[in-house]
Amino acid sequence: MLKLVVSRVLAAIPLLLLVAFLSFALLELANRGTDPAARIAGEGASADQIEQVRQNLNLDAPMVVRYVEWVAHALTGDLGTSLYSGQPVTDALMERIWITGSLALWAIVLTVVIGIPLGVWAAVRQGSVVDRAVTTLAALLMSVPPFVLGLVLVITFAITRAWLPATGYVTIAEGGIVEWSRHLILPALALAAVSAAELARQTRGSIVDAMNKDYVRTARAKGLAERGVLWKHTMKNASVSIVTVLGMQMGRILGGAVTVEFVFAISGLGMLGYTAVVQRDLPVVQGVVIISALVVLVCNLLVDMSYGYLNPKIRK
Structure with a gap:
């Protein structure tokens, strides 16, 4: 390992x-x-x-x-200075990374909470109305860009009903966990929709494939309850591909953060990168690119490490 x-x-x-x-x-x-x-x-x-x-x-x-x-x-931690503001790029990134990090954390949580249960639900009811509905919903969500879904969410939940804030970001220190969460739910949901749909499809496919394996039929023949067969045998063996897809979503979430932060007026890494590209501020663009690549690589490393737990053969 x-x-x-x-x-x-x-x-x-x-x-x-x-x-x-x-x-x-x-x-x-x-x-x-x-x-x-x-x-x-x-x-x-x-x-x-x-x-x-x-x-x-x-x-x-x-x-x-x-x-x-x-x-x-x-290599010394100095990523240069902005050509326009004169601010050190490292300082600018540190100011914004916690904002985008909070948004990405919420998006990942929503992806898991929505995607995996929907995928499992569709798999255990393969061929039913539920299965077809989940598959159709997943296909629909995957075809909608995050910024379009973000606008729909703003109109529905912020303007029409005024349940949640339409724009802005509040830190935990400024407004507490409740206000921090309220400002992140809509943009995180807009970011997580495509990833949750992809995860639901992959979860369903992996479980359906695992259900046809010999070890699952053997477990059923031994008289194990269907719930135990699902979670102890089927889900654990299907989890490798599920974790792989989940790890790949981090790059998609960081990419979608550019437009979503613009829609919700959140001053995170996405907005910083967008502004830097428009101004052709090379040091800032370089900083955003390198920190985004580093985050994706760390997520991929964590996914690789999880394989050792999910598949004992890899530990050898």
């Missing part, structure tokens, strides 16, 4: 460097034909002032040189 963890961690290092380089290169291509120094210096800036900005920010150096310098500073 330790060997598996070490190999995954070592494999993540070049992957992070590759992700950072690709984002660096894409933004460099996007900046072609424009002068970032002129935009930062502002309208009416003289040529000398623009040149001074270019030198101060090292924008006159080749892309490869700037990338190598960025990596060297990143």
Whole structure:
């Protein structure tokens, strides 16, 4: 098991460097034909002032040189400084990561609470009206973008009925757990809908497949109750694929956070990344990309580690 963890961690290092380089290169291509120094210096800036900005920010150096310098500073925890606000990127990320982290936590919880029970319910009633209804609902939810569902939720629960806040974010220190939760339910539900639908489909398929295995028929032949067969034998063996799909949803949730945070006016990593892309603020974009990639890699590592518990063969 330790060997598996070490190999995954070592494999993540070049992957992070590759992700950072690709984002660096894409933004460099996007900046072609424009002068970032002129935009930062502002309208009416003289040529000398623009040149001074270019030198101060090292924008006159080749892309490869700037990338190598960025990596060297990143290894010390310094992700650079925003080209527009002058704020250290690390500080900006730390301010926003807890907001997006809270939203992602709620989304993951809702994904599990909604997706797995629906999948199990559909599997144990295979071919019934319940099965068809769950399958249809899952397909419908997977076809609706998170920002569209977010608008529907705002209109239904915030504007029409005024049950929940339509926008904003409140920390636990500011409003307590209740207000913190009330502000996150709608955006988290918008984020979790697609993931819950995917998890429900995977749970149903895995359980239905496991129910046809010999060990399940043997357990039933021994006279075990159907509930025990489901949870002790079927569910445990189907859980590997379920956990795999659940781990993959973290990337989807982080990607969907960009539009959902925009709809609900939440100043998280998604909004920070969106603003940085619009302004072509390379250091901030790099920081958002690298922290998002790191979170996804950590989630994948946790999923790999869970395989050792779910499948004892992997521990050897």
